[in-house]
Amino acid sequence: MITYIFEFIGTAMLILIGNGIVANIVLKGTKGADAGWTGISLAWGIAVFIGVFISADASGAHLNPAVTIALAVAGKFSWATVPGYIVAQILGAMMGNLLVWLNYKKQYEATEDTDAILATFSTSPAIKSPFWNLMTEIIGAFALVFGVFYIASGTMGDSSISLGSLDALPVALLVMGIGFGLGGPTGYAINPARDFGPRLLHSILPIKNKGNSNWGYAWVPIVGPIIGGVLAALVFMLIETL
Template sequence: MEAYVFEIIGTALLILLGNGIVANALLKDTKGGDTGWVGITIGWAVAVFVGVFVSADVSGAHLNPAVTLGFATAGKFSWALVPGYIIAQFIGAMLGTTLVWLTYKKHYDATEDQGAILASFANTPAIKNPFWNFMTEFIATFAFVLAIFYIAGGSMSDEPISLGSLDALPVALLVLGIGISLGGPTGYAINPARDLGPRIMHALLPIKGKGSSAWWYAWIPVFGPIAGGVVAALVYLWIEMY
C-alpha cells in the first residue's frame, strides 16, 4: 500500500510541476509568458527529478505506465502489482493537474485561447498525422524506457529493478534530452497517465471557455508509449542475452 501511495505522490508532483510550467508559459497574463520551449523542457526535467527523488526509495518511481509495463515485460517487476501501480499513476496525474488548475485559476478564466488551455493539460500534435504521431511517441518512449533499464542498473538476474533517489538526476537529464530532441512533433507525452489523466480532468473541470478535450488524439499518447515501452523491454532482453 505504501508503494501505491508514493506512486500517487510522485506522479502528482510530476504533473503539478510539469503542467505547471506549461500553464505559466501559455496562459494569459502570467509572469512566465516568455518561457518558451526550452523553458518548458527544463521545467519538465525538474518535474521528473522531483517526482523520482520523492518516490524512488519506496515505490521505485515508475510514475508512468510505460515504465511499469516495460519492467513487467522484462521480468523485472511483478505483474500482480501492475494494475495497482497504473491506477495510482492515473490518480496522481489527475490530482496534480487539478492543483495546476487551482494555482492558475484566474489565468484560466482570462485565457481565450482554447489550444493554450488544453496544452496545459494534455498534448496535441504540431502536424496532425495519426501514423507519424504514433511513431513519434513510440520512438521517444522506446528511447526513454530502454535508457531507464540501464539507469536503474538492470541486469539479466531475476532480481527486480527500480529507480533509486540517486537516479533522479540522470532520469531528469534523459527527459530533458528527449524533450529538446524529440518533443517537437507531439509534445512528448511518453507517459499514458501524464496525458490521459489530465485530459480527463480537462473534460471534467469547470474551465471557462475551454473548448474540446481533443479526444480524437487521446489514443496516441496512450498506445504509442505503451508500445514503445514494451518493445524497449524486448530489445533490452535481446541485448542482455549477448
C-alpha cells in the same frame, strides 16, 4: 499500499511542476510567457527529478504506465502489481493537474484560447498525422524506457529493477534530452498517465472557454508510449542474452 501511495505522490509532483510551466507560458496574465520550449523542456526535467527523488525508495518511481508495463514484460516487476501502479499514476496525474488549475485559476478565467487551455492538461500534435504522431511517441518512449533500464542497472536484482533516489538526476536529464531532441512533433507525452489523467480532468472541470478535450487524439499518447516501452524491454532482454 505504501508503494501505490508514493506512485500517486510522485506522479502528482511530476504533473504539478511539468504542466505548471506549460500553464505559466501559455495562459494569459502570467509572468512566464517568454520561457518558451526551452523552459518547458527544462521544467519537465526538473519535474521528473522531483517525482523520482520523492518516490524512488518507496515505489521504484515508475510514474509512467509505459515504464511499469515494460518492466513487467522484462520480468523485472510483478504483473500482479501493474494495475495498481497504473491506477495510482493516473490518479496522481489528475491530482497534479488539479493543483495546476487551482494555482492558475484567475489566468484560466482570463484565457480565451481553448488550445492553450488544453495544452496545460494534455498533449497535441504540431502537425496532425496519426501514424507519424504515433511513431514520435513510440520513439520517445523507447528512448526513455531503454535509458531507464540502464540507469537503474545498478539497483537491478535477478527478478526486479527499480529506480533509486540517486537515479533521479540521470533520468531527469534523459527526459530533458527527449524534450529538446524529440518532443516538438507531439509535445512528448511519452507517458499514458501523464496525458490521459489530465485530459480526463480537463473534461470534468468547469473551466471557462475550455472547448473540447480532443479525445480523438487521446489514443496516440496512450498506445505509442506503451509500444515504445515494450520494444525497449524486448531489446533490453535480447541484449541481456548476448
